[in-house]
Amino acid sequence: MKKLMKTTSVVALTFAFVGEAAATEWNVSVWGKRRAFTEHVEKLAELVAEKTGGEFTMNVSYGGLSKNRENLDGISIGAFEMAQFCAGYHPDKNRVVTVLELPFLGVSNLEEEVAVSNAVYAHPAATEEMAQWNAKLLMTSPMPQYNIVGTGEPRDTLEKMQGMRVRATGGLGAAFEAAGAVPTSVTATEAYQAMESGVVDTVAFAQHAHLSFGTINQADWWTANLNPGTVNCPVVVNIDAYEALSDEERDALDSSVPEALDHYLANYGELLKRWDEVLEEKGVEKVEIDQSVIDEFRAKAADPAREAWIADMEAQGIPGQELYDLVVKTLADKRGS
Structure with a gap:
């Protein structure tokens, strides 16, 4: 009897462990x-x-697993299964999505930012490049146009921007540089101290x-309508971890992305409403x-930056013109709908 109880206990523990x-x-x-x-x-x-x-x-760990x-x-x-990053932190590692950081793309709201990001993320060139990092693009972190404090x-003039030391990364940094400013790419967490x-001045x-x-x-002023562009910050998952999910788990993850983004947009909308306050x-x-x-500003920054980006991408075997055209078409389609 004692032996039977012992065996039963081991089986129960085994099932518990498996569960x-x-x-x-x-x-x-x-x-x-x-x-x-x-x-x-x-x-x-x-x-x-x-x-x-x-x-x-x-x-969700805020800085406890890795530096941004x-x-x-x-x-x-x-090292972990999911992460958020911003393209401007290492544009050489995520060249494709930097098309979304080109200055003065004309994106006017968060819904449009989601649309153009989704289109670029779904492009085979983006999938292929991220796969080199064992990463799958899951969703964007849509942000409104940047402005400076x-x-x-x-x-408030280009003359006053001459020599201005500005914290700006990626395409935004290039735009301010074209206007005569001096960009620096300190991380978001370092910006206050800088x-x-x-x-930095701004x-x-x-x-x-x-x-x-x-x-x-720290600010005395904020530019309400400069709107030179924004940064693109994807959320990615480790491909091996994603493929190891059960069908139910993968469906739960994939189906939750649109709901999560809807929540994000609603929440951000409330912040924008009270910004003047x-x-x-x-x-x-x-x-x-x-x-x-x-x-x-646009004349100095937009056209030269776009042409330089396209030429640079094409030279590296990335379809720069096709990606830029995809953004333009997606914006037109979004507004048409």
Whole structure:
């Protein structure tokens, strides 16, 4: 009898262990703190857990797994299963999606940003390039057009931007450089200190980041309508981890992406609605740039940057013209619908 009980206990423990082992747990690497920029990641984790009855969970880590510039490297070696990164942090590693960072693309809202990102992410060139990092593009982190905060006199003409030290990455950095400014690509988490110490005069961010990283607290002014472009920050998953999911888990993940993005857009929309209140509360002047200045900026930055990017990509065997045309067509289709 004692032997039977012992055998039964071992079998029970074995089944319990198997049941426990069957649960899937992913680690997700982001940075900073929870904010509008990460709400779709948080919502995705919530939805996946709900749809799988808690059998597929995600642990979202804010800087505990990797530095933000090293998230793609971490994905490539399987250090974690999901991560967020920004193309401008390492444009040589994610050349295809940098088309979305070209200045003055004409994207006017977050819904359009989602549309053009989805189109580029689905292009075979993007899939192939990310596969080199064992990464699968899952969803974008749509952000509005960047604008700059600064101290002292507003930099509201190109003459005043001459020599301006601005935190701006990727295509935005190139745009400001074309206007005579001096871009630096310090990370988002380093921007406040760079501004406080005088390493930069101005910082280009979307609204949520000016709040989250404290640059708005250093600012005397904010440009309301410069809108030179934005950065593209994909969320990717490790291909091996994705393929190891059960059909149910994979369906839970894939089907949750549109819901997570809808949540992100709604949440960000609320932030934009109260942005003027934030400026007033913090005593930051809202600066409207004259249209003639914006036109001059676009002439200096947009066409040369686009042509240089296309030529550079084509020289590397990447269909630069095709990718740019895809963005233009997607925007037209989105507005037509």
